[in-house]
Amino acid sequence: MDKLSVDVCVIGGGPAGMTLGLEVARRGCDVAVLEQTGHFNRSFRGETISPDAVSLLARLGILESVTDAGALVNRKMKLTENGRTLLEVDFDDFPHRHRHPLDVPQPTLLAILAQEAGRHTGFALLRNTSAVGLLETDGAVAGVRSRSPAGEQEIRARLTVGADGRYSKMLEMSCLPYRRTPLERDVVWLKLPAPPDWTSDTYHIRIAGGRHGLFIPTYPDLMRVGFNIPKGGLQNLRRAGLTGLHTRLDELAPELADLVRDSIRNWSDTSVLDIFTSVVPRWSRPGLLLIGDAAHTLSPILGQGVSHALFDAMTLAPLLSEALAKGPDEVTMAAREFQRIREPSLRRSRSLQLRQERMFTFSDPVRVALRSTFYRSLNRSPWLKKRLLGSVFFQLQNR
Structure with a gap:
């Protein structure tokens, strides 16, 4: 040996x-x-790099190489419920040198x-x-x-x-x-061509009752989509056929219905992530x-x-x-x-x-209403928005 x-x-x-x-x-x-x-x-795999991590790429001396090789700058994050915007974040508003997340293909x-x-x-x-x-x-x-x-x-x-x-x-x-x-849900991931009428610099979160989806612009001209299903619920979803998958996405982003049907024609076009914390x-x-x-x-x-x-x-x-x-x-x-x-x-x-x-995961009307109220209140307070989101995206740069 x-x-x-x-x-x-x-x-x-x-x-x-x-x-x-x-x-x-x-x-x-x-x-x-x-x-x-x-x-x-x-x-x-994870492709979103937070602003703090972008600052670390700069410290590593490879940020320019990464951006030259191909990356999308995420300037905004938008959370929408049933077509109504509850929360909108503009990363330009944060007072840091590296303020924008990047979406970089892991390879x-x-x-x-x-x-x-x-x-x-x-x-x-x-x-x-x-x-x-x-x-x-x-x-x-x-x-x-x-x-x-x-x-x-x-x-x-x-x-x-x-x-x-x-x-x-x-x-x-x-x-x-x-x-x-184990958390209560798993996530089905898939990729779509970038919708022509969606901006390529905005991270979208869509919620509808107890369901949510992530719509993330991905270099060079794609969109990563992840939507939740109940823990271990893939078999039930597949029993409904691809029509069931298409319908689930219609609930969150009806304007993408034609794009989804043209792009997702086989279960091999999807991947399931088992969600847990360790x-x-x-x-x-x-x-x-x-x-x-x-x-x-x-x-x-x-x-x-x-x-x-x-x-x-x-x-x-x-x-x-x-x-x-x-x-x-x-x-x-x-x-x-x-x-x-x-x-x-x-x-x-x-x-x-x-x-x-x-x-x-909230699905009953009372808790859904409370959730909506929370996000709207957060959206109306620039100070609170910066404080809460700063603790997520700018832990390192806030020191």
Whole structure:
């Protein structure tokens, strides 16, 4: 069996893993990133990047490359109920240097991160490679056994980082306890050609009773659409045939009826996301640390997943590079310090998302009326709007 030794072994080549690999390699450490696929073409993955995360792309030195490669600037967010606007947000109104969310295809972002990381001799991206087991020494994780088309390999590492997403195998292998909470609904995702009479700079949220849909302009000329179904309700939806799917979208965006029927002609044109949150009380054990969705899965509401992945990686990298220069005890302490720094922000985002999810499930007339009143009141108060949304999109830049 082949053997490889590095300072840091990162499992998962998504936004968290690739950003961490880049930042650790920039600091002179040897790092291997294992990515189980041979490409970055991930369908229906998070593509919305919050203004704070845009500021981090600037700090990484890749913002210009990302925008040049293709990104849509999101200038407004509009929430509509049965044709009536309840809330409209203009990101130009916020007093920050990076005030607009971006919609960036994930393959574009990951390819740029990989290209930048590849400039450093200590960085290796191992494609088509999966971690199949942990290596342990005296109760501490000492790396992983990996498998690729070339065979199995031992990768020894001073720290192994699980960045393998919401269905993390590293979380399972770590034996760290966790609590997974299913939310009341799942989301069906699909893509449409950009409607010619919709502006390409506005993120639309449509609600109708207990149903809601997200309509997100996507580079270069598409729209990502996500609409809720009851938890585990895909079978019932499919029993009604594509006509049932078309009808569900008609309730939220009747003006797109012809476009939906022309574009969605098979269930393979859709994807279903199982919505849950995960709480992992301890993100680490000696020799191993979880980051991104592996440590703290969020819901897709308000597009926070990619942003928190970037926050994680850029918070961890300086702590880790300093600790690696000292010893294993310092690496363990750095992993704990990383969690201490990041948890408050994650708790705020999770709490806000759960409240928003509950509000979107309201279907009885009284609670629907209260929800509408809340959004209208928020819309009438520029101060309150900036304060509430600032806590979502501008946590980092508000410091």
